Amino acid sequence: MIIPALVDYVYANPDWLVFVIAAALTLFIGVLLVLANRSAQLKFSLRQAFLMTTLSWIILPGFAAMPFMLADPNISYTDAYFEAMSGITTTGSTVMSGLDLMPPGLLLWRGVLQWLGGLGIIIMALTILPMLRVGGMQMFKVEAFETQEKVVPRAASLASWLVTIYVALTLICGLSLVWAGMSPLDATVHAMTTIATGGYSTKDASVGFFRSAAVDWIIVVGMIVGAIPFLLFVQVVRGRPLALFRDTQVHWFLGTVLFAVLVVAWWLWDEGGMSVLDALRYAAFNTISVMTGTGYATADYWQWGGVVGGAPVAVLFCLMFVGGCAGSTSCGIKVFRFQILGAMAAIQLRRLLQPHGVFIPHYNKKPIQEGVAEAVMAFFFMYALSVAFLAMLLGMTGLDHVTAISGSATAISNVGPGLGDVIGPAGNFSTLPDTAKWLLSAGMLMGRLELFTVLVLFVPRFWRD
Amino acid sequence: MIIPALVDYVYANPDWLVFVIAAALTLFIGVLLVLANRSAQLKFSLRQAFLMTTLSWIILPGFAAMPFMLADPNISYTDAYFEAMSGITTTGSTVMSGLDLMPPGLLLWRGVLQWLGGLGIIIMALTILPMLRVGGMQMFKVEAFETQEKVVPRAASLASWLVTIYVALTLICGLSLVWAGMSPLDATVHAMTTIATGGYSTKDASVGFFRSAAVDWIIVVGMIVGAIPFLLFVQVVRGRPLALFRDTQVHWFLGTVLFAVLVVAWWLWDEGGMSVLDALRYAAFNTISVMTGTGYATADYWQWGGVVGGAPVAVLFCLMFVGGCAGSTSCGIKVFRFQILGAMAAIQLRRLLQPHGVFIPHYNKKPIQEGVAEAVMAFFFMYALSVAFLAMLLGMTGLDHVTAISGSATAISNVGPGLGDVIGPAGNFSTLPDTAKWLLSAGMLMGRLELFTVLVLFVPRFWRD
Ligand SMILES: [K+]
Ligand SMILES: [K+]
Numbered sequence: 001m002i003i004p005a006l007v008d009y010v011y012a013n014p015d016w017l018v019f020v021i022a023a024a025l026t027l028f029i030g031v032l033l034v035l036a037n038r039s040a041q042l043k044f045s046l047r048q049a050f051l052m053t054t055l056s057w058i059i060l061p062g063f064a065a066m067p068f069m070l071a072d073p074n075i076s077y078t079d080a081y082f083e084a085m086s087g088i089t090t091t092g093s094t095v096m097s098g099l100d101l102m103p104p105g106l107l108l109w110r111g112v113l114q115w116l117g118g119l120g121i122i123i124m125a126l127t128i129l130p131m132l133r134v135g136g137m138q139m140f141k142v143e144a145f146e147t148q149e150k151v152v153p154r155a156a157s158l159a160s161w162l163v164t165i166y167v168a169l170t171l172i173c174g175l176s177l178v179w180a181g182m183s184p185l186d187a188t189v190h191a192m193t194t195i196a197t198g199g200y201s202t203k204d205a206s207v208g209f210f211r212s213a214a215v216d217w218i219i220v221v222g223m224i225v226g227a228i229p230f231l232l233f234v235q236v237v238r239g240r241p242l243a244l245f246r247d248t249q250v251h252w253f254l255g256t257v258l259f260a261v262l263v264v265a266w267w268l269w270d271e272g273g274m275s276v277l278d279a280l281r282y283a284a285f286n287t288i289s290v291m292t293g294t295g296y297a298t299a300d301y302w303q304w305g306g307v308v309g310g311a312p313v314a315v316l317f318c319l320m321f322v323g324g325c326a327g328s329t330s331c332g333i334k335v336f337r338f339q340i341l342g343a344m345a346a347i348q349l350r351r352l353l354q355p356h357g358v359f360i361p362h363y364n365k366k367p368i369q370e371g372v373a374e375a376v377m378a379f380f381f382m383y384a385l386s387v388a389f390l391a392m393l394l395g396m397t398g399l400d401h402v403t404a405i406s407g408s409a410t411a412i413s414n415v416g417p418g419l420g421d422v423i424g425p426a427g428n429f430s431t432l433p434d435t436a437k438w439l440l441s442a443g444m445l446m447g448r449l450e451l452f453t454v455l456v457l458f459v460p461r462f463w464r465d
Numbered sequence: 466m467i468i469p470a471l472v473d474y475v476y477a478n479p480d481w482l483v484f485v486i487a488a489a490l491t492l493f494i495g496v497l498l499v500l501a502n503r504s505a506q507l508k509f510s511l512r513q514a515f516l517m518t519t520l521s522w523i524i525l526p527g528f529a530a531m532p533f534m535l536a537d538p539n540i541s542y543t544d545a546y547f548e549a550m551s552g553i554t555t556t557g558s559t560v561m562s563g564l565d566l567m568p569p570g571l572l573l574w575r576g577v578l579q580w581l582g583g584l585g586i587i588i589m590a591l592t593i594l595p596m597l598r599v600g601g602m603q604m605f606k607v608e609a610f611e612t613q614e615k616v617v618p619r620a621a622s623l624a625s626w627l628v629t630i631y632v633a634l635t636l637i638c639g640l641s642l643v644w645a646g647m648s649p650l651d652a653t654v655h656a657m658t659t660i661a662t663g664g665y666s667t668k669d670a671s672v673g674f675f676r677s678a679a680v681d682w683i684i685v686v687g688m689i690v691g692a693i694p695f696l697l698f699v700q701v702v703r704g705r706p707l708a709l710f711r712d713t714q715v716h717w718f719l720g721t722v723l724f725a726v727l728v729v730a731w732w733l734w735d736e737g738g739m740s741v742l743d744a745l746r747y748a749a750f751n752t753i754s755v756m757t758g759t760g761y762a763t764a765d766y767w768q769w770g771g772v773v774g775g776a777p778v779a780v781l782f783c784l785m786f787v788g789g790c791a792g793s794t795s796c797g798i799k800v801f802r803f804q805i806l807g808a809m810a811a812i813q814l815r816r817l818l819q820p821h822g823v824f825i826p827h828y829n830k831k832p833i834q835e836g837v838a839e840a841v842m843a844f845f846f847m848y849a850l851s852v853a854f855l856a857m858l859l860g861m862t863g864l865d866h867v868t869a870i871s872g873s874a875t876a877i878s879n880v881g882p883g884l885g886d887v888i889g890p891a892g893n894f895s896t897l898p899d900t901a902k903w904l905l906s907a908g909m910l911m912g913r914l915e916l917f918t919v920l921v922l923f924v925p926r927f928w929r930d
Contacts, residue, residue: 046817046818046820047818050817132817133816133817133820134817311857311860311861311869312860313860313866314853314856314857314859314860314866314869314870315857315860317866317870318853318856318857341843341846344839344842344843344846345843345846345847345850347839347843348839348840348843348844348917349917349920349921349924350924350926351598351836351840352511352515352597352598352599352917352921353511353512353921353924353926353927355511355598371816373839374809374812374813374838374842375813375816377809377839377842377843377845377846378806378809378810378812378813378842379813380842380845380846380849381806381809381810381842381845382810384845384849385810388779388783391779391783392776392779392780392783395776395777395778395779395780396732396776401778401779401782404776404779405779405782452813452814452817455814456814456817456818459814459815459818461815461818462818
């Protein structure tokens with residue numbers, strides 16, 4: 001599906017660069033696959049792994065930015081790099097407007113970037129990140145799954161299973177969208193950016209353009225699928241259909257989604273005067289879009305506050321930080337970290353009543369490994385600190401405080417749109433100063449690589465000896 | 466100073482209720498002192514301590530609200546309770562306007578409430594809170610200080626030292642303000658609410674009314690004093706002048722203050738076109754007012770964003786959560802918790818490079834006691850969760866999202882003014898719906914009692930057996 005489309009694009013814009021870039025990206029995925037297959041035998045040092053991971057995610061957007069510059073001679077390199085970084089990290093913040101009139105090849109390129117970025121992060125979440133032990137990701141070592149469940153294939157075939165399932169889910173989503181009335185190009189791009197929880201659209205008005213309940217609901221399902229650990233899908237297709245329903249991260253994710261959608265829908269119905277079906281549709285679409293960090297919009301949801309009070313806006317703003325499940329394409333703090341933080345807080349409360357009691361925190365009915373709770377808590381703290389720090393830096397470039405704070409949050413959480421008139425769902429990042437765009441690019445990278453992968457490079461000890 | 470003023474008030478408004486309430490509050494402080502003297506021998510159960518602490522802080526504002534109702538027959542009980550809770554918790558959010566024309570007795574009553582609330586929390590921070598072990602406060606057990614330093618008097622005389630120093634500092638602040646040109650009443654109220662980092666003023670325009678650099682700088686010093694652990698002052702007057710300069714919490718507090726003031730001042734000077742002295746004065750006053758959670762204003766600082774970009778506003782919004790030092794009258798997350806969180810995050814970074822290394826977090830050059838780091842991290846998480854949750858509830862009462870989110874933050878951090886037109890430094894809480902006022906009162910209480918003291922009452926286990 002992608003290869004022919006790319007070929008079309010290359011025919012229409014016969015430029016060798018596109019080949020080179022596509023090749024580089026494919027190579028990147030290839031390297032990830034090789035790493036996946038070999039992770040057991042691999043013996044390169046931790047420092048090399050940290051450095052290679054971060055560097056590859058800095059350099060790739062540099063190449064991926066080229067097609068944007070070729071397509072539009074007026075675009076600056078800053079804008080092109082921002083757009084590419086936003087694509088590869090599946091953030092979906094855009095500096096481009098007039099999407100409806102843009103050459104199909106470019107729209108496709110944006111979709112492909114997010115789709116490859118999403119695939120890249122799924123594979124990384126099962127291979128490199130647990131090895132690096134960033135933010136408690138060691139909990140998701142495949143070995144751990146293997147010994148306990150025995151249904152996960154060996155690492156060698158696991159990666160190919162992941163790719164197959166990723167492609168299959170994208171195909172199903174795309175075909176459903178064609179069935180709902182989208183053109184093949186629109187369906188392809190939206191399918192790719194839905195499963196990748198990326199959020200790039202082919203229209204300035206985002207998915208709101210299509211004014212179709214069917215499209216909305218298909219994408220709702222697609223975004224939820226994109227925010228669920230893909231390893232579970234592998235277990236399902238390999239004959240363990242219940243794996244999906246036994247995972248506590250999935251329970252909490254779906255529970256939170258359901259609760260938030262109902263609260264927002266009730267508000268839109270009771271105060272906003274929508275019909276029940278419309279309220280459910282708009283609530284589900286926009287809430288799930290924000291929580292999974294996809295960033296599509298069918299309404300300028302930050303304006304809901306003016307009509308129906310601040311509750312839905314406050315709910316959405318908080319959900320932005322939550323994100324989906326670890327091991328999926330979505331970003332944010334992630335549901336499992338909130339579960340662990342909640343377990344730790346509950347233990348604190350019990351310890352207040354029994355100061356000498358011994359309490360062991362559990363996750364998925366097993367005791368949490370040593371070091372994981374501390375790592376998760378440190379992650380949460382660094383997340384808050386990073387959002388605050390980036391917001392200050394953005395404020396120093398002259399942005400107003402709503403744009404600075406929400407821009408920082410949306411970049412680090414890889415959501416896409418911010419809050420307010422400038423970068424809200426109805427706005428665009430193009431008017432920001434160049435410095436702000438580079439800062440936001442750095443924020444997206446940090447958020448996508450779970451903060452610590454990047455931060456560790458700033459520890460002097462990293463470079464010593 | 467207070468007793469005669471109270472007598473004057475009672476003469477002008479001969480009402481027995483004022484006596485009763487003043488007596489109740491004095492009794493409360495008295496009980497705290499008794500607890501302080503006996504903490505070693507005391508044998509009542511932990512549950513009783515939690516329940517008594519929370520209940521007393523719920524019931525006292527109920528009485529303290531009476532004078533407001535007597536003075537103004539039109540004020541609702543909700544407003545009066547809100548004002549009293551805001552006073553006792555040293556928050557300083559107000560529903561009253563027309564302060565400039567209000568009877569002196571009422572202005573004095575507001576000041577006395579904050580002053581007693583500030584004294585109450587200092588004594589609690591050295592007696593009850595460490596015993597309850599909430600949010601890592603066990604680090605500040607007086608016994609710990611005693612064994613290591615040997616210069617702290619026994620608990621019996623410690624409390625009287627604290628009261629003496631608290632009175633003396635208020636006197637010095639008040640006399641300085643009289644010297645700077647304030648009337649005795651204004652000076653008394655402002656001295657009391659400065660040292661208590663409370664923020665109630667005698668003017669609608671807050672300290673900005675006086676248009677005096679001398680007043681501003683005196684209050685700057687007073688707010689800093691109010692945000693420093695009072696135990697250190699006891700050590701200083703008992704012949705250990707260096708104690709103040711050896712405490713790492715004080716270092717970090719003053720360092721943060723200095724850095725933030727310089728950033729904001731530079732901005733006001735460079736972008737806002739102020740003279741260097743004016744920039745320093747406005748930056749110091751408003752930054753320190755927000756960070757220590759005092760909540761005075763000499764400018765509507767949230768409007769600075771419109772003139773000079775979002776940086777100062779973002780800095781101030783973040784500082785609101787930081788607060789002062791533990792053991793002072795200020796609230797917020799507190800500096801020592803950020804130090805511990807920072808130490809834990811630093812260890813995480815080192816552990817990424819040496820997965821099998823053993824790292825022990827330190828505070829004030831000593832290893833952090835077992836359980837403290839977890840308690841601090843859980844506190845940080847619950848703080849974020851509480852602010853988010855209260856913001857949602859406030860949004861449900863119909864507030865816009867800026868008012869809901871900043872109102873939640875300002876209540877739980879006991880700062881006072883929020884952000885935006887409604888509850889900003891130039892605004893007032895009187896127009897909020899009653900439900901919102903009760904929610905905010907609950908938020909102030911939770912923030913003041915370090916969250917867990919209140920939250921533990923909602924654990925079912927608390928009420929069992
Ligand atoms: K996104
Ligand atoms: K205050």
